[in-house]
Amino acid sequence: MSANARPLAGARLAAWILAGPALVVLAVFFAFPVVAAFALSLTDFDVYAIADLRNLRWVGLANYGALLSTPLFWTALGNTLYFVVVGVPLSIGLSLAAALALHSRLARWKAFFRTALFAPVVTTVVGVAVIWRYLLHTRYGWINYVLGTVGIDPIDWLGDPHWSMPSIIVFAVWKNFGYNMIILLAALQAIPDDLYEAARIDGASALQQLRHITLPSLGPVLLMVSILTLSGYFQLFAEPYVMTQGGPLQSTVSVLYLMFEQGFKWWNLGTASAVAFLLFAILLALTTSLLRLARGRGAS
């Protein structure tokens, strides 16, 4: 046996010992349920089937078909898209502004500000949703009070179907803009100073430096952050669950909220699994096309 073969065999054994348990857990409690979920989505598994498995029917893609012709599914998808399309740019914009401000040489007490801006990220959604529900209260909430001082009539933030989703968007952005801020800050710190030096010598203004050095350098990181935020925002659930229970008039029912209701309120597991997989398919398609777009852009 050569001096290399023994370590190799030892390494393999060690690897299975060290990684084995985790892989088994992932296989049993993640991979297997995901496959099972797909199988479930092809049946009409519901409360009756839980009582007696003979009540189960194989329906093929009928669940998917039924979902695609249910107005509520499209409402949920629309609500989710609304949340994503408005929320993602808002969140990233705010994160970028915060990161730029924190990165600036002119800023003092950076540690304090950084901590303050990040604090909402580590809080529990349920806890802060309760606070925000109160801040948004039509009569006794601070937001309407402040608006009142500048002469704006009280808005029924959580009761008016037009304002409910914007309220949730503001809440979600508040909760996690700090996360991307940290990432962008690190990326900003990685941009070499001599680039800025050269630009300054050439007489470029601050704004020009921003446009021609900062933003392009941040390109890849911005893209990655956007995709991650997009993917996360598509999975909107906790906020509507705690703040609005999907209302008013189902204006805050997201795709996952729909899945939760179908699955755990009504025990229509077949339908609920179909919802989950539809969401996954949409997400997958979106992220792959975005990545392909980015790679194409990056190559050129």
Place this chain on the structure above:
Amino acid sequence: MKRLGSPLLVHLVLVLLAAFSLFPLLWMVSVSLMHAGEASAYPPPLLPASPTLENYRELFTRSGIARTLGNSLLLATAATLLSLLFNVGAGYAFARLPFPGRERIFRVLVLSLVIPGQVAMLPLFLLLKSMGLVNSYGGVLVPALASIFGIFLVREYARTIPEELLEAARIEGAGELRIFFSIVLPLLRPILVTLAVFTFLASWNDFMWPLIILTDQHLQTLPVALAGLSREHVQDNELMMAGAVLTVLPPLVLFLALQRYYLRGLLLGSIKG
């Protein structure tokens, strides 16, 4: 180098953002110290007229929050320890131990990060039911024993361990496991802290899964109890704020104490990804 205009502008932005971020949290503490009904006034009060601990007292005596707090603490701690147990070894193995299919398996793991966890929840529930784990601590902990993100985190960090160090130990005849326990683990200490912080926070804040798997009231965790409280006690805002403080404060404190590790992990996980 002048950036983005004057110091005034920069500080204005930072102060506004800080106020935006902190006001709800500070106000939450303020309301939790108010008397029942005091906050339902127009104009809304900023500070309690006469601070009182009655809301907290009510939570601990009537709403049994002590038990819930205990549950959250217990579960978060257990999840943290278990996560270290399962994920650290795996992360190192993926980084430094050659085994067949290593790269392919890892790529599959990273790809599956795209799958929303909720997809698996329903069959997972049925699976745990057949194992008798519904409505138990085990049901909450078992699915989260291994985490792809955790493995990824440890792997990224472990890859910075110089290969020569390991080679030297191998030449001296040390077995792989001994190398892991005596050389690698000490080097991994910073990322262990990071992983622990991440896991603790994630477990403490987890809402959807404990909501589904725990039916017994005395097993509930804080977020679930608070959600239930807020749906029942729509009127008692001061009480709910006190509950919110109890739910939100520990993660904040933990974060403040261990910021460095948390932020480092965040960056490791994201930029490399």
Place this chain on the structure above:
Amino acid sequence: MVAQLLPEFERQHPGVHVRVQQLPWTAAHEKLLTAFVGDSTPDIAQLGNTWIPEFAELGAIAPLDARVAASPAVPREDYFPGIWESNFVDGTQFGVPWYVDTRVLFYRADLVRRAGCPDPPRTWARWEQCLAGVKRVAGAGNYAILLPLNEFAPLTALALQQDDPILADGGRRGNFRSPGFRRALSFYVSLFDQGLAPTATDTQISNVWDEFGKGYFSYYVSGPWNIGEFRRRLPPSLQQDWRTAPLPGPTGPGTSVAGGSSLVVFRASRHPEAAWQLVEYLSRIDVQERFRQLTGDLPPRRSAWDAPVLAADREAHAFREQLERVRPMPRVPEWEHIADEIQIVSSLAVHGRLSVEEAAAELDRRVDAMLEKRRWMLARRRSAP
């Protein structure tokens, strides 16, 4: 609260220990279903009577006919008929009524007197007159009646007052396009259209009692728990100014919903005998009276209503009268979901997104789809040997 009744029971049944678990009402249905799926049901539970068909269909709860027939502690004649009936699914009894719930009219006696309506209305027409009168008197920004949009019960009560059943064909199809339901929905929506009721859910109102006290609305369709709440939360100066009355019907005194909770025994219980003994104990008149004193929940037995404290409670009289005129809601497992849809679609109609005709058609469409599985199962059962 129930826990306080138990030491006496445990004393009378040595060797039996009862552990009580509270569930918030809004989560109870999900929790109990989850418990069933997870094989962790309790021995006995207080189940909303509209959930009985579902749990019976699942085979989760045990039939109680034999036990009831053999037990002097649960005499059928003493219970309000509508309430008793709500515990039966296809002729089998699955629950024993524990407390009752129905909807009556709460109103501000002082404000409605000023509006020219001192006596509570008995017909829809008179009711509308009173509402219009109150709206005039109450002033700008105020309303006549609160019908929270997130509650299905008020509209369902109006629907139950009609001759057409809510579901047709043995609970196989929706019957929302029937003249009866359309009439009920029309009346309901018109109250909002005329500005007599605010288009709001009860969480938007936030503190219903405060607003009632301020005259934001003068009529309120609500249940027994509010007797205690009104007494607790309204200022002393207003305590003489509110009353209750049975619901008005289309042409005379109307029926209301036969709600409430029942005691059920789960099939998976490992102590069915002890569980039944607890049911018998909790059905005793003195125990029900004690429960009422602790919680304000109203007893389902007529003789319990003769207890001096309850008999003297003026606001409870309306409930006593109403309980003789209650009808159960359709007893199909899908009822909870159907009730949800009634609430959702009627909200759309109130907000003007659907006309009454469209809303009725939409409800029929949705409910028919929901009941498809039930139709399939009933058909299969009939054709099975």
